[in-house]
Amino acid sequence: MGSATATATATATGAVDKGVDFANYFCTYGFLYHQKEMLCDRVRMDAYFNAIFENKHDFEGKTVLDVGTGSGILAIWCAQAGARKVYAVEATKMAVHASQLVHANKLQDVVQVIEGSMEDITLPEKVDVIISEWMGYFLLRESMLDSVICARNRWLKPNGVMYPSHARMWMAPIRSGLVDQKMSDYEGAMDDWYSFINETKSYYGVDMSVLTRSFTEEQRKYYMQTSIWNNLHPNQIIGTPTIIMEMDCLTTTVDDIRTVRASISSSITEENARFCGFAGWFDVHFRGSSKNPAQSEIELTTAPSYDSGTHWGQQVFLLYPSLNVQQGDDLVIQFSMSRSKDNHRLMEVDLSCEIRQSSSGELLSPFRNNFLH
Amino acid sequence: MGSATATATATATGAVDKGVDFANYFCTYGFLYHQKEMLCDRVRMDAYFNAIFENKHDFEGKTVLDVGTGSGILAIWCAQAGARKVYAVEATKMAVHASQLVHANKLQDVVQVIEGSMEDITLPEKVDVIISEWMGYFLLRESMLDSVICARNRWLKPNGVMYPSHARMWMAPIRSGLVDQKMSDYEGAMDDWYSFINETKSYYGVDMSVLTRSFTEEQRKYYMQTSIWNNLHPNQIIGTPTIIMEMDCLTTTVDDIRTVRASISSSITEENARFCGFAGWFDVHFRGSSKNPAQSEIELTTAPSYDSGTHWGQQVFLLYPSLNVQQGDDLVIQFSMSRSKDNHRLMEVDLSCEIRQSSSGELLSPFRNNFLH
Numbered sequence: 001m002g003s004a005t006a007t008a009t010a011t012a013t014g015a016v017d018k019g020v021d022f023a024n025y026f027c028t029y030g031f032l033y034h035q036k037e038m039l040c041d042r043v044r045m046d047a048y049f050n051a052i053f054e055n056k057h058d059f060e061g062k063t064v065l066d067v068g069t070g071s072g073i074l075a076i077w078c079a080q081a082g083a084r085k086v087y088a089v090e091a092t093k094m095a096v097h098a099s100q101l102v103h104a105n106k107l108q109d110v111v112q113v114i115e116g117s118m119e120d121i122t123l124p125e126k127v128d129v130i131i132s133e134w135m136g137y138f139l140l141r142e143s144m145l146d147s148v149i150c151a152r153n154r155w156l157k158p159n160g161v162m163y164p165s166h167a168r169m170w171m172a173p174i175r176s177g178l179v180d181q182k183m184s185d186y187e188g189a190m191d192d193w194y195s196f197i198n199e200t201k202s203y204y205g206v207d208m209s210v211l212t213r214s215f216t217e218e219q220r221k222y223y224m225q226t227s228i229w230n231n232l233h234p235n236q237i238i239g240t241p242t243i244i245m246e247m248d249c250l251t252t253t254v255d256d257i258r259t260v261r262a263s264i265s266s267s268i269t270e271e272n273a274r275f276c277g278f279a280g281w282f283d284v285h286f287r288g289s290s291k292n293p294a295q296s297e298i299e300l301t302t303a304p305s306y307d308s309g310t311h312w313g314q315q316v317f318l319l320y321p322s323l324n325v326q327q328g329d330d331l332v333i334q335f336s337m338s339r340s341k342d343n344h345r346l347m348e349v350d351l352s353c354e355i356r357q358s359s360s361g362e363l364l365s366p367f368r369n370n371f372l373h
Numbered sequence: 374m375g376s377a378t379a380t381a382t383a384t385a386t387g388a389v390d391k392g393v394d395f396a397n398y399f400c401t402y403g404f405l406y407h408q409k410e411m412l413c414d415r416v417r418m419d420a421y422f423n424a425i426f427e428n429k430h431d432f433e434g435k436t437v438l439d440v441g442t443g444s445g446i447l448a449i450w451c452a453q454a455g456a457r458k459v460y461a462v463e464a465t466k467m468a469v470h471a472s473q474l475v476h477a478n479k480l481q482d483v484v485q486v487i488e489g490s491m492e493d494i495t496l497p498e499k500v501d502v503i504i505s506e507w508m509g510y511f512l513l514r515e516s517m518l519d520s521v522i523c524a525r526n527r528w529l530k531p532n533g534v535m536y537p538s539h540a541r542m543w544m545a546p547i548r549s550g551l552v553d554q555k556m557s558d559y560e561g562a563m564d565d566w567y568s569f570i571n572e573t574k575s576y577y578g579v580d581m582s583v584l585t586r587s588f589t590e591e592q593r594k595y596y597m598q599t600s601i602w603n604n605l606h607p608n609q610i611i612g613t614p615t616i617i618m619e620m621d622c623l624t625t626t627v628d629d630i631r632t633v634r635a636s637i638s639s640s641i642t643e644e645n646a647r648f649c650g651f652a653g654w655f656d657v658h659f660r661g662s663s664k665n666p667a668q669s670e671i672e673l674t675t676a677p678s679y680d681s682g683t684h685w686g687q688q689v690f691l692l693y694p695s696l697n698v699q700q701g702d703d704l705v706i707q708f709s710m711s712r713s714k715d716n717h718r719l720m721e722v723d724l725s726c727e728i729r730q731s732s733s734g735e736l737l738s739p740f741r742n743n744f745l746h
Binding site: 031032033036039040045049071073076077080097100101103104105189192193196200203204205206207208209210211214215218219222 | 404405406409412444446450453473474476477478562573578581582584591595
């Protein structure tokens with residue numbers, strides 16, 4: 001025993017130093033450290049700040065609901081922008097800190113912090129605006145949008161506005177050294193396994209080779225069939241980025257997001273590039289609603305960027321083996337993503353790709369891989 | 374959002390690359406990778422192997438229960454040592470692999486793998502031997518001993534034997550560079566915090582300094598009040614190791630281990646040493662029982678070792694600030710450890726230490742710290 005708690009980070013980083021229970025203990029949204037990480041993401045912060053203060057008409061004299069307020073920063077901005085009342089809902093103990101922050105900024109008459117889950121609590125009135133920073137990796141990991149949809153259905157006035165109002169998921173073919181690194185990690189793990197099999201047989205008289213197939217599957221899943229957080233450089237994008245899903249936050253339903261399916265295409269834009277897989281990211285927009293459009297539309301994008309990455313980065317889905325492609329080659333991509341049965345907060349992604357070569361018109365036999373994301 | 378899942382390993386290692394949900398997903402005892410980690414621990418493996426094969430009289434023609442069989446290796450050894458019947462109980466999906474391994478080694482007539490928790494399952498008979506590798510970090514983390522006690526109370530025959538039969542927890546004063554490293558990490562985190570406070574005020578008009586006290590507490594808890602896994606060199610031990618708890622596995626109760634309290638002393642054995650805190654470890658023995666003593670007593674120790682560490686390593690509890698001590702100085706230590714209310718698998722440790730100087734006889738004012746372990 002002791003191993004599963006020891007190797008949480010061991011498999012990820014090669015160094016055994018903290019247990020997975022410790023990781024859990026210190027890694028909920030109840031910890032200020034994580035609030036700070038998000039509050040230090042300038043792209044994120046600027047987008048919400050500008051969305052609020054460049055659209056004060058949506059807040060002056062209005063009622064607002066902040067879903068998952070965390071430290072309370074968005075609720076405080078809404079109050080500073082002139083809201084009559086802000087309900088700031090937070091499920092974790094962070095609600096205590098949000099309340100402290102509201103008082104320290106003398107906004108306790110406007111901002112009411114409510115500790116509880118959105119599904120359980122009751123507000124005294126419907127609201128003009130729902131604001132929330134609900135986006136997970138590649139938009140939908142963590143499934144927090146469910147709570148925002150629940151809040152909207154119960155508490156938003158008929159002509160109310162969502163902040164953000166729209167969201168999109170993007171995908172593009174990439175080159176990446178990760179494909180070699182992960183393959184090498186996988187091969188190393190398998191070499192270790194075979195030594196282990198030999199030693200267990202010779203030292204302890206037990207033949208474990210019957211487990212080789214299962215170990216292989218497990219390690220392939222871990223190294224090659226898991227999406228990878230990465231902060232890509234724009235020059236790693238080798239084809240046209242494509243939208244795989246667009247969402248109007250005013251109308252989307254939980255059913256709409258339970259499974260995301262897309263048939264899309266992308267053209268290779270680089271000469272003689274190594275095609276290693278796909279990157280996925282998202283953007284959201286603050287556009288108000290058709291009845292009440294924004295005075296100033298704000299975009300928050302997590303696309304690969306020359307200068308300003310976000311804490312979301314991009315999610316990388318590798319395909320094996322990598323392949324040389326040419327400018328003009330067309331990729332035809334089938335994408336589907338649904339919630340993992342084992343863990344509601346994770347997603348299962350199925351990704352396949354055909355390549356039509358521009359030189360010959362020939363169709364290469366398709367790549368296919370599924371991923372835990 | 375996205376941060377709590379991103380920074381699970383970030384805080385532990387400085388590199389953001391895997392989410393905490395991924396850590397959980399891949400870090401249960403249901404994964405072969407972790408079984409392999411434990412199976413590669415030669416100190417652990419040799420101890421159990423020798424305990425069984427040097428005491429075949431306990432197994433020949435006997436019935437055995439293996440609590441938490443994992444890959445099934447202990448159950449297989451018991452069968453190879455001549456057991457008539459081995460019940461191998463495993464709560465995770467690893468039971469499937471244990472069963473494969475049993476069949477591959479043609480022992481399916483002797484070893485019966487049962488998937489289920491010890492508390493829920495029923496055996497067709499009582500057993501002569503209970504074997505289990507239940508030990509967590511510093512013996513008691515993970516609380517798996519509860520299941521072994523439950524198994525013993527329900528299924529061990531009156532004159533049955535426990536493998537292992539005895540366990541001890543040890544503690545000794547140490548020197549360690551970790552005390553500087555963790556203090557420096559903590560100070561770095563606080564410097565970051567103050568920059569963050571200033572930037573949030575100047576860029577976004579919100580004063581977050583009211584949260585400084587809570588952030589300080591949180592970071593102190595994380596860096597300075599959490600036990601640390603370490604593989605110590607014996608020369609880092611600067612005083613006499615002391616037993617803080619001894620346990621007879623045949624008679625110990627869940628109440629006995631719920632809280633461990635000890636008043637102990639240790640003498641500094643090094644000249645002019647830097648006293649940085651304590652290391653805790655454990656050993657277990659295979660001695661049979663008083664009615665049925667072992668033919669060959671085997672020890673499994675996780676003490677600091679020149680050559681052969683274990684995957685358990687030692688748990689380090691740092692005291693701040695460190696202090697110079699002299700050979701002959703006496704430490705009087707109060708130790709208590711109980712289960713965390715927040716997480717049943719973690720422990721809360723309270724540790725205080727008075728130092729009586731050998732030169733002056735003077736009593737230095739006591740250190741005290743509490744830890745999450």
